[in-house]
Amino acid sequence: MESKRQQKFAGVLQEELATLFQREGAEYLPDTLVTITKVRVSPDLAVAKVYLSFLSTNNTGLSIATVNSHAGEIRYKLGARIRHQVRVVPSLTFFLDDTNTYVEHMDKIFDKISKERKEQGKEEEEETTED
Structure with missing residues (x-):
């Protein structure tokens, strides 16, 4: 369970990182839209786990590796933006x-279940009309 302080700090980081990726994200990943979906911060506010979502990319693993390789540079730019707000x-x-x-996978499962129920319902109708 995150404290209010962690949640507030995570919100600041998410907002500033989103702005950073919007303005300068093309340096790291050209022709790719990066979305900051979630930020989790440690209780001492020294470590942040940033969850990203990518659009217009075929290899998300490579995209994450690229962003992680530039983590120091991104941290420096983030520090320049939030230096008056944090220690x-x-x-x-x-x-x-x-x-x-995950959502797409679950949708497929629900569609499959729905089709099976419809087919089962039709079979039961046919059995009752034959009697």
Whole structure:
């Protein structure tokens, strides 16, 4: 459970990182839209886990690796933006947010269940009309 302080700080980081990626994200990932979906901060506010979602990319693993390789540079730019709001700029680790993939997978499962129920319902109707 995150404290209010952690949640507030995570919100500031998410907002500033989103602005940073919007303005300068093309340096790291050209022709790719990066979305900051979630930020989790450690209790001492020294470590931030940043979850990213990518649009217009075929290889998300490579995209995450690229962003992580530039984590120091991104941290420096973030520090320049939030230096008056925080004492310590947290170290950043970027992760792939696979929520969209999970949602698509669950949608497929629900569609399959729905089709099976419809087919089962039709079979039961046919059995009752034959009797």
